[in-house]
Amino acid sequence: MTARRFPARRSLAGRSPARLLVAALFVVTLFAGAVLQGAPAHAAEPRHDVITWGASADRVGEGVADRGYRLVVRTSVGGSDLRIRLTNAFGDRPVTFDSVYAGVRQQGAALVPGSNRRLRFGGADSVTIPAGGTALSDPLSGRLPAATDLAVSLHSPDAAGPASGHGMAMQTSYLAQGDHTAEESADRWGATTGSWFYLDAVSVRANASTGAVVALGDSITDGWQSTSDLARRWPDYLARRLQQANTAVKGVANEGISGNKVLADGAGQSALNRLERDVLSHPGVRTVFLFEGVNDIKAHTEVTAQELIAGYREILRRVHAAGKCVVGATVAPFEGWSEWDPAAETVRQEVNAFIRTSGEFDAVTDFDRILRSPYNPQRILPFFDGGDHLHPNDKGMQAMADAVDLTALDCP
Incomplete structure (x- = not known):
């Protein structure tokens, strides 16, 4: 079985050979799910989900409609089949996320070319979370290494009222007006935040x-x-x-x-x-x-x-x-x-x-x-x-x- 090909979303012209190699290795490692799933040694190996990152939810100000969040988190355990959990634990009304992506952060708000992929919820591109609720994404095939700077980008067209998230992240994340979640460039992500919004857990599938x-x-x-x-x-x-x-x-x-x-x-x-x-x-x-x-x-x-x-x-x-x-x-x-x-x-x-x-x-x-x-x-x-x-x-x-x-x- 051959690995799937994920074309880069912007030109790599002018990049040094060393940076090209690093980017390629990240992409191959993160998205080699097809190869790994086809390996007989792994097919019979018992596996289960394990949390690789978490942050406690609390109230973090007011939700803003048509805002994008590019949230940078560091994984601990590596594994396959990435899943994220979105939270509306402290909301007083439903909140919809119509576009959610996960990719590997390269620097600042920029992502490793070819690494940004859409997350779905029950097969759908969007999800509406009731007040007090959470939503778990579908698994995203491919491997996610340990100690990776993962960038989860999400957009809500209707966020309002109390927002749920983690106030003191000790990590810079990024904001955008409008939906730019699919873009790997940092161009539209000029504003920064020291909080994580709506994301409270990331898990992977690992050995049992x-x-x-x-x-x-x-x-x-x-x-x-x-x-x-x-x-x-x-x-x-x-x-x-x-x-x-x-x-x-x-x-x-x-x-x-x-x-x-x-x-x-x-x-x-x-x-x-x-x-x-x-x-x-x-x-x-x-x-x-x-x-x-x-x-x-x-x-x-x-x-x-x-x-x-x-x-x-x-x-x-x-x-x-x-x-x-x-x-x-x-x-x-x-x-x-x-x-x-x-x-x-x-x-x-x-x-x-x-x-x-x-x-x-x-x-x-x-x-x-x-x-x-x-x-x-x-x-x-x-x-x-x-x-x-x-x-x-x-x-x-x-x-x-x-x-x-x-x-x-x-x-x-």
Whole structure:
């Protein structure tokens, strides 16, 4: 069987041989589905869907009719048969997407020539999502490599009311007026945004032994104080470690929301209230990495250690009932942040003692020990401090990822 041919949409004249080779390799790799599907070794191999990217949905302003979005996301696990999930979780009316494409980002808003392909929903080019709903695309044949900058381009003719998406992406995406989703050129995509709109998950089909971990967290997991556009959140560093490691867990979904709490809604729905949509609904998830609690503690709402522990236990119960494991991470130090006080520190220490010693988590990662200063354990080590005494910098993010026991993510 020969591979399908996808003609480039613009001239390649004037490009260097090296760039032509890189572009060709991307296109062949991404769209060699026909060859792979015809290989006898893969035909009988059990396969399933695994999440390769995720971002928690919240309200992100108002929808705008006749606007296009070119959303740049970084894959973790590679696989075939790309699918995306669009969300209208916080909308108050239906929203229609009449044109949705996926391609490989080359630079900025420009795509690798020949890589941009239409996504369909139930065989149709368009999809209307009811208020509060989601829509999963049909599989797109061909392979999508790990660590790829995927560009999902979508257009809505009628978006209005509250828009759903992820506010703090730490990644530049692009906007256009009108429908330019099929265009691989960056010419019509001059406006930028730091948020992801309407897209909350990407999955691929991988070997049935392949699994994923979901990081359920707040702004530290969301990546605040890491460098934008370079994928330096701690789950990004973890994804890079997993790609190099001898482990079946390869997928990573970052479900952090800045300001999020375990117990109370506010900056996004609470961890308890969004657990099903942001974690358990994703395919191939083997383990949940729970790193939340500092916002409950520092908010001065008189949340006690026992109340927060009860919240952790409810998450543990529900995740275990779904047949998955939970890794608990200790709450990091934050003295120097404006909301720190001795009472909050006492609660933090009590909560961390539970996480470390209760035996109720399937494994524990001690972020507190990794990040704290040996001279004042209530503060982040200055070398890891992003500057506000709460959020780690790039070095701190990498240290966090390096502290994770990868074998603990491979839930039996």
